[in-house]
Amino acid sequence: MARIAVDAMGGDFAPQAPIAGAVHALGALAPDLQIELVGQSAVIEAELDALLRGELAALAHVRDRLSIIEAPDVITMTDKPSVALRGKTNSSMVVGLKRVAEGHAHAFVSAGNTGAQMAASLVLLKLHSGLTRPAIGTIFPTAGQPVLVLDDGANVDCAAEELVQFARIGTVYARALLGRENPAVGLLSIGEEPEKGNLAVKDAHQRLLGAGLNFLGNVEGRDLPKGTCDRGPIDVVVCDGFTGNILLKFYEGIGPMLIGMVSQVAGLNPREVAGSLKQLDVDEYGGAPLLGVRGVSIISHGKSSPRAIKNAIKVALRAYESGMTEEIGRRLAESVPQANTSGTAS
Incomplete structure (x- = not known):
């Protein structure tokens, strides 16, 4: 019970x-x-x-x-x-x-x-x-499968090590609640090349390469609505809370805009269109866990x-x-020896 x-x-x-x-x-x-x-x-x-x-x-x-x-x-x-x-x-x-x-x-x-x-x-x-910090993980709708984005507002500024931690806990969430067997992780940046991004993102990219995760590399904002990049489908997107919250609020505004546009062009009742595009309704996802x-x-x-x-x-x-919470603890505990022996982020 x-x-x-x-x-x-x-x-x-x-x-x-x-x-x-x-x-x-x-x-x-x-x-x-x-x-x-x-x-x-x-x-x-x-x-x-x-x-x-x-x-x-x-x-x-x-x-x-x-x-x-x-x-x-x-x-x-x-x-x-x-x-x-x-x-x-x-x-x-x-x-x-x-x-x-x-x-x-x-x-x-x-x-x-x-x-x-x-x-x-x-x-x-x-x-x-x-x-060192928790992260808010939010499900974003895409043209394919939904994507988990974190952090969405808990931490305005993040160090590279914290972005790696978010990737780890996001991977556990994607397995436990989204049923993704080997979640693919993308690091949100201004370009897919490893040298693109601010200092924290560039450092996090290098650390993620040796973190033992299914790391796709950098992904861009335009990849999120598709749910995929040129290296394959994305399950988890990692970013700092400042960027993530802006992205979240932008997404929240897209749904009503699209519903209004489709209704006008097709001459349909907005409620009808909204029913067909439930995945764009923020109420459909309800809430986000503090991971x-x-x-x-x-x-x-x-x-x-x-x-x-x-x-x-x-x-x-x-x-x-x-x-999920216990699994996050187990996964983090398993990652500590790797960090101590390899020198990569835990």
């Missing part, structure tokens, strides 16, 4: 969106799934009762698989991570992550303050040995809808059931 803690107070549309998303998840996913709604109990109870008596009445039978965990404080989107951690230790985010750290829940999902969630995850869940911490912490977009939260819970469930 899996138990997922959901931040009921996190996100622009809280508490309605996270609570409705949790109810939808219980109706769609495994019958033994349990969900904890973390936040202000009175607010959650009122919203939950209204939903189950109203638009979600057909799912009222899942109520006994929902529990409420009291957390009186709320971390807002404008709170600085350090202030939120020190001053709001009874917030829904901190309490929810403590549930995972103490073994009461198997994963945590939030659409709240990303910086605060990353900081709280680092403090409460800790990093795997061999890592590298010793537990499942799923970061969702601040504007997450109930469907996005439902899909984020699905990602959390798959991450827990696949043993």
